[in-house]
Amino acid sequence: MTATLDRPAVTVGRHARVEAARTRPRRGRGLVVAVHLVSAAVVVAWSQLAFLGRSLRLDEAQSLWQTNHTYGRLLELIAQDVHVPLYHVVLRTWRLVLGDDIGTARVLSLVFLLASLPLFYLVARSVLTQRWALFALVVFSTSPFVLWYGNEARMYTMLLLVTLASQVAFLAVVRRGRTAAWVGWAATAVVGAYVHYFFFFVLLAQGLFLLAVSRRLPGRTVLKLTGVVVLVVAAFLPWFLYFRANGSASGTRPQLPTPSSVDFSNVYSQFLFGFQSDPVNTTLVSAWPLLVLGALLSVRVGSRLDRNGAYLLVAAFVPVLTAFVVSHLVTPFFLSRYMVPAAPALLVLVVAFLAGLGPRVSKVLAGALLAVTVAGTTVQATSSDNPVEEDYRAAAELAEQAGPRDLVVVSSPFTIYPFEYYYDGAARVSTLPVWNRQQSAPTYDAPELPAEAQSLTDGHQYVYLVLSYDQGYQDDVYQYFASRYEQTAAYAPSDGLQVLVFRVGYAEVVPLGSPPA
């Protein structure tokens, strides 16, 4: 006879109790509704006070320009760009119905953000008690990163919304595996695929997670997962073929650098603290060894990473890590705004970590988290060092000092869109390299620069050179003018955006409003 020495894990009952506690009939529904309303009010208040009225940014100008076209032409333009079309189709419709100004366009993003709030709460509730999930919601509603994109006429809060919807459905799949959950997850997968390419990394993370836990799930999980994959591929195939037929965005891809470890850490820093000046951001990310302390503190008796928590961990890190690796192996596309689907999961994990600490410590640290988040949003809204603010409105107002005999030269060429949105001056506006906007954006050819610049300056008195979004030749452009002409003024309306004034001609009449030399 033998004796068995390895006793099986006896945790089923405990998991069942925890699950029951989480799914207990909702008490304090009024509180939940109240906190949602307060959170929505906070989002709207921040937007009104700090963000909705800001200057149009480059990408927003792109959105407006693209959605100015008919639906057919819009699809064509998007196919030539590096995005998928759903947001733009919705935005065009929105503008047709409600108005075509930038403020109206931004409100669409705000609506997506507001719609995200209850979904965020549901995701948070999967791993947190009601009280902590509501706290997480409040932090989410004051998050500088989320608020920034909640007021930008781009697709990022739509991506956030569809990601959260996908996560709610996915967590239901993981929890019970009912058909309705699978249908919901499949539906959000198809929609998400048409909102942003990055959503495929969300799906990848979900697929890998499902495969990892499939043995413990009811029903034929792998088969159903395969079905969802087939559905998404089938749904996306028409667009993919259309995209290929339109050149695969070969001429419109932005030149992005290969991401470094700093870029990787900046993603998470921005998720939590928003867009801060370089010194502040450097200080924050340099304190990363405190994560070690956090990890040590998270080792607690009885504290387990359950399936929902494990998924959120995957959702917070795997898509970003995958994007980082792909950016190194295939092509760089690593921008923190693309990673926005990972932000809610990270926030929930941070709150979950705090919730697991001792009651007094957790309250203090929760207060600190909220204070830091609000401070981050405040600084982001008010600081002139905000690294992602683009004040083309101020640049245009400065350039409006130019007279009819002057010239405004914008470089990089595509930045002419936000500039033109505000510019109402007397001087003609051109780009360098010169761009025939009936065709795709021009490429820079160094030997051609003198000739092109000369053709622009001939016959003009002053050139207002508006430099932003360096595509690798900004210094060449600047050096050309600086080495030949007298620079009479220089302005920096925002980080990375300069307005330089050069005297290129010597007529007897000084232009009206000319700045002092």
Added chain:
Amino acid sequence: MTAPQLDRFSFLQEIPNRAFLVGNVAFALVYTLVITFAFPHGNPVLFGVLIATEVFHLVQIVGYCWTVWRRDAERAFDPAFAGSVDVFITVCGEPVDIVRATTRAALAMDYPGRVRVHLLNDGLVAGKDDWRDIEALADELDVTCFTRVTPGGAKAGNINHALGRTDGEYVVVFDADHVPHRDFLVTVMGFFTDERMGFVQTPQYYANQHANRITRTAWDQQTLFFGPIMSGKSRLGSAFMCGTNMALRRSAVLEVGGMCEENIAEDFLTSLFLHERGWRSVYLPQVLAEGLAPDDFLNYYKQQFRWTRGSLEVIFKYNPLVRRGLSWSQRLQYLLSASYYLSGAVIVVSALLPVVFLLTGATPIVTSTMTLALVFVPYMWINLYVLQRTSNSCYSWSAIAFSLSAWWLQLSALYAVLAGKKTAFAVTSKDVGDGGRPNFLRLVVPQLAYIALGVVALGVGAAREGFSPSLMANLAWLSVHVAISVPFIVAASPSRAPRRELVEVPAEPTLVDEPVGVLR
């Protein structure tokens, strides 16, 4: 994500997830390789020291994952086994009430064969005032009492003394404060049906784990050892004796000359000798006796020091790698267990690196702090996750903090072993009089000195560097090391506000005649 209610024996229940074990080793390997080869080297001395510490960590991680990879599964067992048993209850000044509870429980054990219970009274040779009370207790309970009159060999000497005066085929040993369950013998003795089975070890469970911070942390530390580690060692034929709650084959112990009296960790070394002679061992992951944890900082400190010194002596005097008769698994397992106590040196090096940077600007490697983060953070996180998972969520932050803060204790033990010196503790465990915690801050002076050094170094570093990313990163590291030492320092510091005057020990009511009360 949290589940506060755990089965109190849940530390025995987790089955390891091998994917995470593989991941842990892979991350550790990648991290070590990156640190070693991918980054430009800074100060060569610091670099060499850093690599040595990282290799130590890597070996410990690989060893840990190997150990917990699978639990011991099945052993031959005869439920009708009835070999004669002598039960030894080792006593050395413990309160009579505690000894009484243990003895009564021992007498109440079910067993088909002959059982004799003996009190091994070392109170006289240890100069304890109540040694006569134990003899009176033996009369009261009608058990034998062996009171030694000639000192020597500490607990091992006490057991050997009794071995010479008894004749049972098997010996079961309980510390005076470890109360056996009624089914101890019927659950344990059947393993001796294997004629080469030298000893059977069961967990050392602390029934008073909730009494205070020290007992709680001491128990948390035990869970990892008596959960996955001992089960893994048993699988590898390397489960060793832990001094109590164990059953021994008399002939096996006598074959190696009795319990080893030359080493402060007599159980560890005797196990090695038994394995060397080809005797087998098994660890039964089932709580069959409930004992008491050290309940104040000094007792905890002494216990840890004893284990550390005993283990380090094994490395330096009985190096398992060169012992004949041991399998390679056994050699490596003994070395891993013993070398764990070298981590004090490794920890102090890690703690001093930020201080050295702040004072001098010297670093072991030259790289972006964020690049370092990218390889270190995942490695660290999966490491802790595996620790938590393999302990079935029974391990705790304070257990880690106590382990990491024991560097001075371990360095002192290392020095004592290398210098061949005896160590005495110049503090006593007297109560403060109002029921609070006594003052043991003298035992954590090195940790306090580290904090003071860190503050000075921070001033120097800030004056030299200004508010640079490097300063920030090293300040954060310094904060981590200081935070780690805080629970250890707090546990050593005096307290005047005890939460409870009397702590009930949660004994098994059906197994023990009366509950045991422990005064704090």
